[in-house]
Amino acid sequence: MLLVKGLDGIFRPSDVQAWTSPLRFVFLVDTYKCIGCGFCVKACKLENEIPFDADVSRTWVERYVVTGEGEVFADTPKEARYGFTASRIDLGRGKFKDIPREKIKKAFFIPKLCNQCAKPSCVQVCPVGATYQNADGVVLVDRKWCIGCGYCIMACPYGMRFFHPVLRVADKCNFCYHRINHGLRPACVQACPTGARQIGNIKDPGDPVENVIRTQQVAVHKPEYGTNPQVYYIGLGEEVR
Amino acid sequence: MVQEALWTVKELFVYPNEYIYWAIQIVMYPFMTGLVAGAFVLSSLYHLFGIKPLKEIARFALVFSFTLLMVAPLPLLLHLTHPERSLNVVLTPHFTSAIAAFGVVLFVYASVVVSELWFLFRKHLVVVSLKLKGKANKNLAERIKYFLYTILTLGALDLRDASMKLDAKAIKVLAGVGVPIACFLHGYAGFIFGSVKANALWMTPLMPVIFIMSAIVSGVALCVLVYIIIMEIKNIIASRKNVTTTFIAFKEIKSEEMNTMQVAVKYLIFFMIFSISLELLDLVFRSYTAVKSWDILRNVIYGTDFINIFLLQYILGNLVPFILLLLPGLTVRRAIPALLLVLFGVFMMRWNVVIGGQSFSLTFSGYMDYQLPIIPHGLETFKEGLCGALLIAVLPFILFWILNKIFPVLETKWPD
Numbered sequence: 001m002l003l004v005k006g007l008d009g010i011f012r013p014s015d016v017q018a019w020t021s022p023l024r025f026v027f028l029v030d031t032y033k034c035i036g037c038g039f040c041v042k043a044c045k046l047e048n049e050i051p052f053d054a055d056v057s058r059t060w061v062e063r064y065v066v067t068g069e070g071e072v073f074a075d076t077p078k079e080a081r082y083g084f085t086a087s088r089i090d091l092g093r094g095k096f097k098d099i100p101r102e103k104i105k106k107a108f109f110i111p112k113l114c115n116q117c118a119k120p121s122c123v124q125v126c127p128v129g130a131t132y133q134n135a136d137g138v139v140l141v142d143r144k145w146c147i148g149c150g151y152c153i154m155a156c157p158y159g160m161r162f163f164h165p166v167l168r169v170a171d172k173c174n175f176c177y178h179r180i181n182h183g184l185r186p187a188c189v190q191a192c193p194t195g196a197r198q199i200g201n202i203k204d205p206g207d208p209v210e211n212v213i214r215t216q217q218v219a220v221h222k223p224e225y226g227t228n229p230q231v232y233y234i235g236l237g238e239e240v241r
Numbered sequence: 242m243v244q245e246a247l248w249t250v251k252e253l254f255v256y257p258n259e260y261i262y263w264a265i266q267i268v269m270y271p272f273m274t275g276l277v278a279g280a281f282v283l284s285s286l287y288h289l290f291g292i293k294p295l296k297e298i299a300r301f302a303l304v305f306s307f308t309l310l311m312v313a314p315l316p317l318l319l320h321l322t323h324p325e326r327s328l329n330v331v332l333t334p335h336f337t338s339a340i341a342a343f344g345v346v347l348f349v350y351a352s353v354v355v356s357e358l359w360f361l362f363r364k365h366l367v368v369v370s371l372k373l374k375g376k377a378n379k380n381l382a383e384r385i386k387y388f389l390y391t392i393l394t395l396g397a398l399d400l401r402d403a404s405m406k407l408d409a410k411a412i413k414v415l416a417g418v419g420v421p422i423a424c425f426l427h428g429y430a431g432f433i434f435g436s437v438k439a440n441a442l443w444m445t446p447l448m449p450v451i452f453i454m455s456a457i458v459s460g461v462a463l464c465v466l467v468y469i470i471i472m473e474i475k476n477i478i479a480s481r482k483n484v485t486t487t488f489i490a491f492k493e494i495k496s497e498e499m500n501t502m503q504v505a506v507k508y509l510i511f512f513m514i515f516s517i518s519l520e521l522l523d524l525v526f527r528s529y530t531a532v533k534s535w536d537i538l539r540n541v542i543y544g545t546d547f548i549n550i551f552l553l554q555y556i557l558g559n560l561v562p563f564i565l566l567l568l569p570g571l572t573v574r575r576a577i578p579a580l581l582l583v584l585f586g587v588f589m590m591r592w593n594v595v596i597g598g599q600s601f602s603l604t605f606s607g608y609m610d611y612q613l614p615i616i617p618h619g620l621e622t623f624k625e626g627l628c629g630a631l632l633i634a635v636l637p638f639i640l641f642w643i644l645n646k647i648f649p650v651l652e653t654k655w656p657d
Contacts, residue, residue, distance in 0.1 A: 092250075127330050129335035145333070
C-alpha cells in the first residue's frame with residue numbers, strides 16, 4: 001500500500017515544497033486577442049537561443065480554419081516565426097490548400113507553449129532526474145545531466161519538447177525562467193502586441209491573471225491526459241488539437 | 242538543422258516539434274532484449290523442466306543469451322544523444338521513470354546468466370585448467386589460456402560427485418529464478434512503451450505481455466535457427482570426410498538435430514499462438530471500443546502502415562511460418578525459411594510498435610513518415626540508419642564465436 005501511494009506521489013518532498021511555496025506561475029492566453037503576428041515565436045527563439053532557422057520551437061502559434069461543412073484545417077507554418085504571411089493552409093510535403101473565403105465560417109489563432117503541468121508526465125519519465133519541477137511549478141531541464149533518451153519528448157501529450165539542435169539535450173519552454181525569476185515577463189509576453197499572452201501567480205489573490213482564471217470561463221488543453229496543465233485559455237474551441 | 246528531420250517527413254497538421262525521435266535503434270532495443278529473454282526461456286525448458294530433447298540446444302541457448310545480453314544495451318547507447326552520460330541512470334536513478342531501473346534489471350539478469358553459465362561450464366573450466374597445469378613447457382598461448390581458465394574457475398576445483406550435484410542444483414535454481422527475471426526484463430521493455438499515455442498506439446496494459454510472448458517466440462526461433470545452421474555445417478563437414486568426426490557421427494548429428502528441432506518448434510508454435518492472440522485481442526479491443534484516438538489509429542493501421550502490419554507482420558511474419566511449421570514432416574529445408582520469417586515477423590512487430598506509434602501526430606490530424614537512412618552521411622545517419630542496425634544484429638554472432646572458444650557449446654558431448 002505504501003509502495004502504491006509512493007508511486008502515486010503522495011509522499012514526494014517536492015509536493016510539500018510546492019504546497020508551502022507562495023508562488024505558482026500560471027499562464028493565461030486570450031485567444032480572441034491573438035492576431036497571429038508570430039512576434040512571440042520570434043522573441044522566444046532569440047531570447048532562448050534556439051537556432052532561428054531550425055524547425056523546432058519552445059512556443060508556436062496555430063491557425064485554425066473551419067468551413068461551413070465542419071471541416072477543420074490547421075497549420076503552423078515554420079511555427080509562425082514569421083507570422084502567417086499567406087492565407088493558404090500548409091498541408092506538409094510541399095502541398096498547400098486554398099480555402100475560398102465564402103466557405104470559411106470561423107478562423108482563429110491559438111498560441112501554444114509548455115503547460116508547466118501540475119502532474120508533468122515529462123518529469124515522471126525522466127530516468128535520471130534531469131527534468132524536474134520547481135516549487136513555483138516551472139518544469140526545468142538540467143542541460144548538463146540530460147542523457148538524451150527522448151523519453152520526455154515521447155511522454156509530453158502536447159509535443160512541447162524537442163532536442164536542442166546544437167546541444168542535443170531535451171529542451172522546452174520554461175516561461176523564460178531566467179527572466180521571471182528577476183521579476184521580468186517572459187519574452188513572448190513582452191513581445192505580444194495585443195496582450196494575448198499573460199503570466200501570473202495563481203497563489204496571489206491580487207494577481208490579475210489569477211482573477212481571470214478564478215472568475216471567468218477558462219479551459220486547459222487536453223485535460224483528459226490527467227497532467228493538470230497550468231496554461232489557461234480564454235476561448236479555447238473544441239476544434240483545437 | 243534538426244537531425245531528426247533527416248528521416249522524418251511530415252504530412253497535414255503536425256506539431257512543430259514532432260519528429261520520429263525513436264528510430265531504428267529503439268526498434269533494435271526491444272528486438273535484442275526479446276531475443277535475450279527468449280533464448281534464456283528456451284534454455285530453462287531443459288534446465289528447469291528437464292525436457293531432454295532440448296539438452297544440447299539449452300546449453301547453446303544460454304551462451305547465446307549471454308552474448309545477446311551483452312549487445313542488448315548497445316542500441317540504447319547508440320540512441321542516446323549523450324551516451325557519455327549514460328551512467329547517470331545508475332548515479333541518479335529517477336525511479337518514477339520506467340527506464341530508470343534498466344541498469345538494475347540488466348545487472349540482476351546478467352548476474353543470473355553469468356552464474357548459471359559458470360555452474361554449467363565449471364567442470365570444463367576445471368578440466369582444461371588442470372590439464373594445462375600438468376603440462377610442462379607451456380607456450381605463450383597455453384600460458385594465457387591456463388591463466389584465463391584458472392581465473393574463471395574461481396578456485397573451485399572440486400569435481401567430486403557431491404560437488405557436481407550441488408552445481409546441478411544451483412543451475413536448476415538459477416534457471417528457475419532466471420525465467421521470471423528474463424520475462425521481467427522484456428516485460429519491462431514493453432512497459433516503457435505501454436505506459437506512455439501520450440501515445441495512443443502504445444498505451445495498453447497488454448503491451449508488456451505481448452512483448453514477453455513475442456520475445457520468447459523470437460528467442461526460440463533464433464536459437465533453433467542458429468542451432469540448425471551450425472548442425473548443418475557440421476553435417477556437411479562430416480559427410481565430406483565420410484568418416485566419424487571428432488565427436489559425433491554424421492547420422493547421430495542428424496537424428497539429434499531433427500529431434501531437438503521438432504521439440505523446440507512445438508514450443509515455438511505454442512508461444513506463437515499466445516503472441517498472435519494477444520496482438521489480435523489488442524487490435525479487436527481498440528476497434529470495438531473506438532475511443533477518440535481510434536480514427537487516426539485506424540487510418541494508420543488500415544492505411545499508411547497496412548503493408549507493414551498486415552502483409553509483412555501478420556501474413557509473412559506470422560501466418561506463413563505458422564503454416565510451414567505446422568505442416569507434418571518438418572524438414573530442415575522448410576524450417577530455416579520458416580524460422581527466418583518468424584524472426585522477421587517479430588522484428589516487424591517491434592517496428593510497427595516503435596515507428597508505427599510515431600507515425601501519427603499528437604494532433605490526431607497529421608502523419609509522420611519514417612525514411613530509414615540507408616547510406617550514412619554522418620554519425621547520426623550511421624547510428625540511426627541501416628548500418629547501425631546491422632552492426633547491432635551482427636555483433637552477437639561475433640561475440641558468440643569468441644565465447645564459444647571459452648565455452649565450447651556445440652562441440653562436446655555432455656553427460657546428462
